Amino acid sequence: xxxxVIDGKKIAAEIKTxxxxxxxxxxxxxxxxxxxxxxxxxxxxxxxIYVRNKENACxxxxxxxxxxxxxxxxxxxxxxxxxxxxxxxxxxxxLLVQMPLPKHLDPTPVLLAIDPNMDVDGFHPVNxxxxxxxxxxxxxxxxxxxxxxxxRSGAGMEGANAVVVGRSNTVGKPVAMLLLSENCTVTxxxxxxxxxxxxxxxxxxxVAAVGxxxxxxxxxxxxxxTVIDVGMNRTDEGLFGDVDFEAASKRARAITPVPGGVGxxxxxxxxxxxxxxxxxxLQG
Ligand code: GUN
Numbered sequence: 001x002x003x004x005v006i007d008g009k010k011i012a013a014e015i016k017t018x019x020x021x022x023x024x025x026x027x028x029x030x031x032x033x034x035x036x037x038x039x040x041x042x043x044x045x046x047x048x049i050y051v052r053n054k055e056n057a058c059x060x061x062x063x064x065x066x067x068x069x070x071x072x073x074x075x076x077x078x079x080x081x082x083x084x085x086x087x088x089x090x091x092x093x094x095l096l097v098q099m100p101l102p103k104h105l106d107p108t109p110v111l112l113a114i115d116p117n118m119d120v121d122g123f124h125p126v127n128x129x130x131x132x133x134x135x136x137x138x139x140x141x142x143x144x145x146x147x148x149x150x151x152r153s154g155a156g157m158e159g160a161n162a163v164v165v166g167r168s169n170t171v172g173k174p175v176a177m178l179l180l181s182e183n184c185t186v187t188x189x190x191x192x193x194x195x196x197x198x199x200x201x202x203x204x205x206x207v208a209a210v211g212x213x214x215x216x217x218x219x220x221x222x223x224x225x226t227v228i229d230v231g232m233n234r235t236d237e238g239l240f241g242d243v244d245f246e247a248a249s250k251r252a253r254a255i256t257p258v259p260g261g262v263g264x265x266x267x268x269x270x271x272x273x274x275x276x277x278x279x280x281x282l283q284g
Pocket of ligand 1: 050096097098099100121141266
């Protein structure tokens with residue numbers, strides 16, 4: 001049997017359509033246009049592409065975007081001042097600083113300075129904490145995107161064995177907590193985990209977020225599993241995920257491709273978080 005390929009592009013487009021409807025309703029009924037401020041420091045080409053994608057998505061769904069490009073030699077103080085200023089803007093509801101920052105800048109105080117209710121990346125410890133306590137109002141975008149892909153692929157989550165491979169603060173830990181909130185039985189595996197293949201073989205839902213090219217082999221996949229591959233590994237042979245897609249497809253029920261799986265979901269969830277952040281300002 002060959003697995004259903006979970007079409008992240010299509011699902012991301014559906015989510016953006018839903019967000020566009022919510023944005024239109026907010027404008028009509030409350031006279032409020034959601035606004036997203038994106039801060040980019042320096043000229044990293046990858047970051048420039050990400051930022052452009054975010055601006056384009058905003059235009060698609062009717063969110064107003066504000067881009068701030070600071071020179072690569074910007075001081076920590078100047079960046080912090082800009083964050084403070086944007087935190088107070090009436091027309092900005094979501095605020096993010098594109099990572100990575102140039103080496104002389106410390107990202108931690110920058111993330112801590114963002115108003116948690118405007119932190120549409122979901123990186124602030126307050127929002128990670130909200131995810132842990134099951135009140136995921138602004139969950140980080142990639143983990144939230146993984147959950148949507150699982151749900152919309154038709155997988156049942158209640159009582160399912162979910163294995164997350166990877167324990168980063170940006171993906172592994174939050175996705176594990178979101179799976180727990182969906183009543184999965186969650187195992188977090190990582191580079192020191194013993195018997196990783198056997199642990200993966202027990203997974204009804206497997207989320208791979210390690211950043212190692214095709215590390216997860218086909219015979220690690222349980223028959224009928226749902227496989228979400230967060231990996232984006234650029235190699236001489238091309239772009240690959242953390243899962244050996246060809247081999248895993250023979251056993252899985254459903255699997256995300258790389259590219260075209262989790263990738264497109266991140267920006268869609270950012271749009272959803274920006275709408276939520278705007279709605280939250282009305283709840284006072
Ligand atoms: N750099 C790569 N991905 C992201 C992201 O989701 N948010 C921010 N702020 N920076 C990134």
